[in-house]
Amino acid sequence: MNEAEFIAALARLPLHPGADGLRDDAAILGHRAGEQLVLTKDMIVEGVHYLPLDPPDDVAWKLVAVNLSDLAAKGARPVGLMLGYMLGDDAWDRAFLTGLDEAIRAFDAPLLGGDTVRGGGRARTLSLTAIGAADRVARRGGAKAGDSLWVTGTIGDAGAGLRIAQGADGPESLRSAYRRPVPRIAEGRALSADASAMMDISDGLLIDASRMAAASGLAVGIDLDAVPLSDALRDFSGDDESARLAAVTAGDDYELLFALPGDTQPPVAATRIGRLEPGEGLTLRWRGNALSLPDRLGFQHGS
Amino acid sequence: MNEAEFIAALARLPLHPGADGLRDDAAILGHRAGEQLVLTKDMIVEGVHYLPLDPPDDVAWKLVAVNLSDLAAKGARPVGLMLGYMLGDDAWDRAFLTGLDEAIRAFDAPLLGGDTVRGGGRARTLSLTAIGAADRVARRGGAKAGDSLWVTGTIGDAGAGLRIAQGADGPESLRSAYRRPVPRIAEGRALSADASAMMDISDGLLIDASRMAAASGLAVGIDLDAVPLSDALRDFSGDDESARLAAVTAGDDYELLFALPGDTQPPVAATRIGRLEPGEGLTLRWRGNALSLPDRLGFQHGS
Structure with a gap:
């Protein structure tokens, strides 16, 4: 797949309204007063964070799940995802899209945007930024003696x-x-x-x-x-x-x-x-x- | 530099208060009512988007500037940056940090968080998500005949x-x-x-x-x-x-x-x-x- 084909496939996934059909360089997030926004980002590298033979749909699922777990730990609901994707071979790209679709639907975390690039045969690196919203944010450092x-x-x-x-x-x-x-x-x-x-x-x-x-x-x-x-x-x-x-x-x-x-x-x-x-x-x-x-x-x- | 050293160096850059010293997995963004949030993401690959011999401080500057240009086009001021960084050799990492510091200060775009990974000698891939806020968002598709x-x-x-x-x-x-x-x-x-x-x-x-x-x-x-x-x-x-x-x-x-x-x-x-x-x-x-x-x-x- 080339970039245009991959972006067209992304645009068929569940999108956040602020993604505007992925037609623009930026996503717009209307936001409710009184909420806190929570942002988290992960980067994964083929051969470091996942194995070249791991099923691509599972790689996509886990990339989403790991980021949403960071949001969950803050008490946040998912708002949307920004994907950084490096193209490789078509079969891998298509299977990745399948897993991404499954995770987006399972966790109600629509795509907001991102960037798709050619890797020129280099080891694949993928990145995801997840945005969440919480009424009250939990922190890891608030425990009290006796808890x-x-x-x-x-x-x-x-x-x-x-x-x-x-x-x-x-x-x-x-x-x-x-x-x-x-x-x-x-x-x-x-x-x-x-x-x-x-x-x-x-x-x-x-x-x-x-x-x-x-x-x-x-x-x-x-x-x-x-x-x-x-x-x-x-x-x-x-x-x-x-x-x-x-x-x-x-x-x-x-x-x-x-x-x-x-x-x-x-x-x-x-x-x-x-x-x-x-x-x-x-x-x-x-x-x-x-x-x-x-x-x-x-x-x-x-x- | 290993990941801990690089993250410690990042924590000495201008940070958004929501970054909480980069101690946590997620950044928290308090947000004013009436503003729209604008999000944009770019991924760059060594040998595809920049040359291996390009000065690393310039690579950092341009990665920031290109994302902030997407925000500027929407009428948004920068709120913060999430960096996805793949470690390589120490000299490159240090020079990158210098350029990142310069860009962060020049454009008043503090670091919010991100992820630092080992690349294991692979071609370096970097990713940046920029978050901005705008009272009124401009779009590329609103022109009228006669404009x-x-x-x-x-x-x-x-x-x-x-x-x-x-x-x-x-x-x-x-x-x-x-x-x-x-x-x-x-x-x-x-x-x-x-x-x-x-x-x-x-x-x-x-x-x-x-x-x-x-x-x-x-x-x-x-x-x-x-x-x-x-x-x-x-x-x-x-x-x-x-x-x-x-x-x-x-x-x-x-x-x-x-x-x-x-x-x-x-x-x-x-x-x-x-x-x-x-x-x-x-x-x-x-x-x-x-x-x-x-x-x-x-x-x-x-x-």
Whole structure:
């Protein structure tokens, strides 16, 4: 596909009214008073953030989902997407468009605009900017000493799914958790009024919980026993200490991690896994005893 | 530089308050009632949109300027920038940061956030999303029959500057017009109340004027004699018909092209170059006579 053909295909996807049919260089966003706008941007590189043989529709879905997960963590609903796309071969472009269409419809995140460029055979780089709106914005650094730490969904499925995508034998449901994550948009909106701190888990539960604690000027303690694992993950990797450590240090969960005062119950399905305390750093408990921390708490940028 | 070092360097640039020190995954934009938000995104690829030996500070400047020119064409002031950056070698990264700092300060367009990734030695791809705000948004498709067509500044300087950047002998002022364009932000804001149509000239005066006419459902006639050329360009390429045709089909001017009713004078320095008429298509006049159109009206995407 050339640029004109790809843009024509984009223009057949659900568009934000402000996209004006993608006929213009810029998108216009009318905006309601009293809302905050939330913006997030991700860039992914073939061979770095996804594999050349990953299904292109899944690459599109995940690019959208990962950005919308950042919006969800702020309590924002999606407003629209700006896509930066590097053209490659036609089959890949078409399959990417299919996955993009599925994600746009699934999450009600219409296309606002973007830029389509020729890559001249270079490794493909894609970029997405997601715009959201929130009545009240949650921050990762607002936790108070004594807050309980909660998490939505289950942890570690995507980490196991990555191993399955790389060739290990395991169930499709885990591979799908890796390739087709579902951002917790409704949960984020429901939680933003009460959560003193919130973020999404993208690099691993332990490292992201440490970041929330550090941003809040607090220590965090996590009960490894309490971390919710799916039945599929337990079947795949067991449920001992080392399986649980693998789950809490694997990335790509895209669940919400949030802090609530004392014994407040969350308005969404979630599991209490620990507590914020005065001090700094992370402590991990297993069957009531302190556990030494693994060398690697999750995926760290720049390392 | 690794990602953490580059992000730390970004955090020392002028930041929008909503960037929260780049500590978070998302930027928060408080927004005034009654304003429209304008969003634009560009992606540039090494070897496609800029040359590997182009000065990195100029690459940064131009990436910012080109996006802000899209905002200017809508009558919007810059609000902030989201940068997608692929790391490469340290010297390039540092020089890029210098140019980014210069552009951010020159155009009062603070950084809001973005994403920094490792490229693993791949051809560098950069992306920028610019967010602006306007009381009244200009569109490219609003021209009326009988409107006069105007242009700010001079045309063709950047086209000559590209030849100089590629090794031709010529003045620095023209090369600088190519490498360090200045978006017409103040002019765009001043014009948005009166212009019936406006856009920036990025791909060449003739092709962009044709696009404005097509979007407005009209024909456009341009007097090649009336097109403003700089003294530097006249010295460099002369002022005959072929020199003028080269100027009006060269890209990268980033001047504003706008339509005003009948004999209305613009509130900014500008030159009247033609007229919108009923019908469709482009006519070009030279010394009062119709001129056949050149084969190539400017840079066409996908060709």
